[in-house]
Amino acid sequence: MAQNSLIMEPGLVLKLEFLKILSGRENATIRDVASELGIDEFTVLNILEDLKKNYMLTYEKDKISWFHGDNPSKIKPWGWNYIYRPFIGSTMVSARYHSPWSLIVSEYQASGYGRHGKHWISNLGGLWMTAKIEVEPRTTQLLSMMIPIFICRFLREKFRLNIGIKWPNDIIYREKKLAGFLIEGELLGNRALVYIGIGINVNNDPPLETATGIKQILGKMIPRNSLLGYIAGYLTRVDDYSRDPGRVQAEYIDLLETIGRRVKAVTLSGEIIGIARSITESGELIVETTTGTYKLRSGEVLELRHLD
Amino acid sequence: MAQNSLIMEPGLVLKLEFLKILSGRENATIRDVASELGIDEFTVLNILEDLKKNYMLTYEKDKISWFHGDNPSKIKPWGWNYIYRPFIGSTMVSARYHSPWSLIVSEYQASGYGRHGKHWISNLGGLWMTAKIEVEPRTTQLLSMMIPIFICRFLREKFRLNIGIKWPNDIIYREKKLAGFLIEGELLGNRALVYIGIGINVNNDPPLETATGIKQILGKMIPRNSLLGYIAGYLTRVDDYSRDPGRVQAEYIDLLETIGRRVKAVTLSGEIIGIARSITESGELIVETTTGTYKLRSGEVLELRHLD
Numbered sequence: 242m243a244q245n246s247l248i249m250e251p252g253l254v255l256k257l258e259f260l261k262i263l264s265g266r267e268n269a270t271i272r273d274v275a276s277e278l279g280i281d282e283f284t285v286l287n288i289l290e291d292l293k294k295n296y297m298l299t300y301e302k303d304k305i306s307w308f309h310g311d312n313p314s315k316i317k318p319w320g321w322n323y324i325y326r327p328f329i330g331s332t333m334v335s336a337r338y339h340s341p342w343s344l345i346v347s348e349y350q351a352s353g354y355g356r357h358g359k360h361w362i363s364n365l366g367g368l369w370m371t372a373k374i375e376v377e378p379r380t381t382q383l384l385s386m387m388i389p390i391f392i393c394r395f396l397r398e399k400f401r402l403n404i405g406i407k408w409p410n411d412i413i414y415r416e417k418k419l420a421g422f423l424i425e426g427e428l429l430g431n432r433a434l435v436y437i438g439i440g441i442n443v444n445n446d447p448p449l450e451t452a453t454g455i456k457q458i459l460g461k462m463i464p465r466n467s468l469l470g471y472i473a474g475y476l477t478r479v480d481d482y483s484r485d486p487g488r489v490q491a492e493y494i495d496l497l498e499t500i501g502r503r504v505k506a507v508t509l510s511g512e513i514i515g516i517a518r519s520i521t522e523s524g525e526l527i528v529e530t531t532t533g534t535y536k537l538r539s540g541e542v543l544e545l546r547h548l549d
Numbered sequence: 550m551a552q553n554s555l556i557m558e559p560g561l562v563l564k565l566e567f568l569k570i571l572s573g574r575e576n577a578t579i580r581d582v583a584s585e586l587g588i589d590e591f592t593v594l595n596i597l598e599d600l601k602k603n604y605m606l607t608y609e610k611d612k613i614s615w616f617h618g619d620n621p622s623k624i625k626p627w628g629w630n631y632i633y634r635p636f637i638g639s640t641m642v643s644a645r646y647h648s649p650w651s652l653i654v655s656e657y658q659a660s661g662y663g664r665h666g667k668h669w670i671s672n673l674g675g676l677w678m679t680a681k682i683e684v685e686p687r688t689t690q691l692l693s694m695m696i697p698i699f700i701c702r703f704l705r706e707k708f709r710l711n712i713g714i715k716w717p718n719d720i721i722y723r724e725k726k727l728a729g730f731l732i733e734g735e736l737l738g739n740r741a742l743v744y745i746g747i748g749i750n751v752n753n754d755p756p757l758e759t760a761t762g763i764k765q766i767l768g769k770m771i772p773r774n775s776l777l778g779y780i781a782g783y784l785t786r787v788d789d790y791s792r793d794p795g796r797v798q799a800e801y802i803d804l805l806e807t808i809g810r811r812v813k814a815v816t817l818s819g820e821i822i823g824i825a826r827s828i829t830e831s832g833e834l835i836v837e838t839t840t841g842t843y844k845l846r847s848g849e850v851l852e853l854r855h856l857d
Contacts, residue, residue, distance in 0.1 A: 254562055254636060255659065276646030279653070280638035280660065328562060330588035338584030345587070351563065352588065 252288065255280065256365060257327050257349060259288055260296070260307075264314040264327070268304040295366025295444050297462050310464030311444075313346050318473035321372075332371035333425065333438045341375035341434060344473055353440070355423055356410055357543055366445035366456070368465050372437045372476050380483040381426055381433045385409065385524050385539060386493040387482060388422045388437060391475045393496050395468060400459060405498035407547065408517070408526050409539035413498065416547060417453035418442075439472065486522070494520060499547065504528060506537055507544040513537070514548070560596065563588065564673060565635050565657060567596055568604070568615075572622040572635070576612040603674025603752050605770050618772030619752075621654050626781035629680075640679035641733065641746045649683035649742060652781055661748070663731055664718055665851055674753035674764070676773050680745045680784050688791040689734055689741045693717065693832050693847060694801040695790060696730045696745060699783045701804050703776060708767060713806035715855065716825070716834050717847035721806065724855060725761035726750075747780065794830070802828060811856040812836060816849050822856070 255278060262269055262277055274285045289305060292298055297311035309315040313325045322343040329335055329347040331354060336345050347369050353361040363369040376384075389406045396402045396412075396419075407413045412420035423438035442454030444462040456462050482489065494500065499517045506513045506528065515530030526537045526545075563586060570577055570585055582593045597613060600606055605619035617623040621633045630651040637643055637655040639662060644653050655677050661669040671677040684692075697714045704710045704720075704727075715721045720728035731746035750762030752770040764770050790797065802808065807825045814821045814836065823838030834845045834853075 255638065258636060272646055276643055277634070278638050279634070279640060279643030279655070279658070281642055281645075284638070326585070326587070328566060330563065330586050330592070332587060334589055335584055335587030337589075338580055347587070350587070 252291075253349065253365075254328075255288055256292055259285075259292060260327050260348060263298070263305060263307040264312055264325075268306040270303050271305070274305065292365070295364075295446065295456075295462075297444075297464060308464060310466045311462070313348075313466065313469060316466050316470060318344060318470060320477050321473055323473075332369060333423065333436055336371040336373040336436050339373060341373055342477075343373045344370060345373075346370045346469065355421060355438075355440070361421075361440060362448040363440060364445045364448055366443060366462075367454070368439070368441040368443050368468060370439050370469070370472070372439070372473070374435050374437065374476055374479070375429075375432050376435055377480050377483070378428060378431065378433045380480050381424075381435055382523055383483045383486055383489050384424050384435060384437065384479065385422075386489050387479055388424070388439065390489065390492050390496060391472070392420055392422075392439070392441065395471045396455070399467070400455070400463070402455075402458060406493070406496045408497060408499040408520070408545060409524070409542060412441075414453050414458055417447070418449075418451055419453055419455070419458075437476065441468065443468065490520075490522065499526065499545070503548040505546045505548055506542050508537065508541050509543065510541075560599075561657065561673075562636075563596055564600055567593075567600060568635050568656060571606070571613060571615040572620055572633075576614040578611050579613070582613065600673070603672075603754065603764075603770075605752070605772060616772060618774045619770070621656075621774065621777060624774050624778060626652060626778060628785050629781055631781075640677060641731070641744055644679040644681040644744050647681060649681055650785075651681045652678060653681075654678045654777065663729060663746075663748070669729075669748060670756040671748060672753045672756055674751060674770075675762070676747070676749040676751050676776060678747050678777070678780070680747070680781070682743050682745065682784055682787070683737075683740050684743055685788050685791070686736060686739065686741045688788050689732075689743055690831055691791045691794055691797050692732050692743060692745065692787065693730075694797050695787055696732070696747065698797065698800050698804060699780070700728055700730075700747070700749065703779045704763070707775070708763070708771070710763075710766060714801070714804045716805060716807040716828070716853060717832070717850060720749075722761050722766055725755070726757075726759055727761055727763070727766075745784070749776065751776065798828075798830065807834065807853070807855065813854045813856055814845055814850050815852040816845065817851065818849075821845070 271282050271285050275282045297308035299306050317323055324345045327348040329350055330352045331350050332345040332347050350363040353363045355361040389412055392412050393404050396404055404414045410421050411418050420441040426433055426435035443465050444456045447454045502517050504517045513535055515528040518527045518529050528535045579590050579593050583590045605616035607614050625631055632653045635656040637658055638660045639658050640653040640655050658671040658677055661671045663669040697720055700720050701712055704712055712722045718729055719726050728749040734741055734743035751773050752764045755762045810825050812825045821843055823836040826835045826837050836843045
């Protein structure tokens, strides 16, 4: 979620340290946390109440537990070098220093970024990750379609959410941003190294008016690990899925809510207002305006709005 | 150091995480840190340069090392349950949840406090600790003299610093605060449980105009562990030292810079201005004013200033 300045929420560090304590053991008492954090038990209870808004935590008979399905330290996605760091600068930056097939997951990014270097707000309870993968070069052309497809597919099948894609990089629910992704990469001979950043508003509070989240839509929290495991599993098979580009494109267009809509695109060279007509094989958006037809590449569009 | 509001310095969390990485191993490369923190190598170098102002860090042949003598995770004071937590709410609060003879040391306290609950600024590079000890009840009466004595003694002997005590709880160098301490306790039958909070401006930048630090005085950093080890060792012997109260008192008075000075005391019931004449056996300050002589207990004095 775009934001210009970086302000640390007071108490955020205490919350992250609290989560670290809980992630490392089956359960902890209020006293355990008070002792380790150096805060009194009343403050521990206050922070716990706050954390319970964004994490599946239970507090019974003086034991605080973090539901395994929501605690990313409790999984180990198969085939991945899996790194869970509650606090991180940026999962995208960290991934640069890891081998392909590393998956970096964080609870909070101090300097997370999205497209065009915009600051990405990663607040507590969301799913913030970067997958570094090595794929066939032709797969890279389809990734910007495949990533939103499988996020949509999972959320539609599992929670019957009527979500769709807003070109180029947003997953939306009733015009509000539910998730976003970012793809960076480089060619290395006959292989491509690709960094896929994915941010999903799961149990976090949507950070902007124009955003929404799964918790907000369903009225309850969901365990993030199922989503994380699904994404990790899907990503190991992208080369296979890319063998049928026609099918990928068909499914993408089916989910794309931008086609047929009146849109305003803010590009590097100016604004364009017109009707989004279709998508090319390589993912460009065709926009018909009163002065002509434009073919927009994802990289040149700073912002796209649906006007109707 | 007293301050009202709590503001997290930007980048502070990154610095603390950086220190955690360094404390856990012999050395780390710039890449190691970049990878673990999720920040680029240029930013790692910038943070390192900043940290080098307050920590004894070296960077040679791409290896960053933290000098053992300055890295509190590298010592294990004998006879203590030693707890080093780079980030903590308050070492005083944490100590409540630990057994007697626990020593809690931190690099940064989010809600550190001093006398009368005033916020205590614990910035990077200082020595912030709480020792929870169990002593003979009569020892408690002498602790507020013994603690400043041994801090002064160490710094005088080791660094030839002409430092003294400003009644009741400050260690000063040329009228500027170099260290402070706080004693809390409770009687448990024939034993006393005492919490001794000690804060020393060592290699941190003095947080206020009225403060100074060892680095500032000497023009170089000193390894904190020698100071830490000295304090830990001294504290295990306070019952012994208290067998000769006359000697404790004599040494205290010798170091006390308040006697003979014109002082202003802000008390719970008003201000008193007069000449500090002497100290009683139980540590009260005798102040002679134009209207009479006052006996001030440490607990009722919010602030004391030397006026000449």
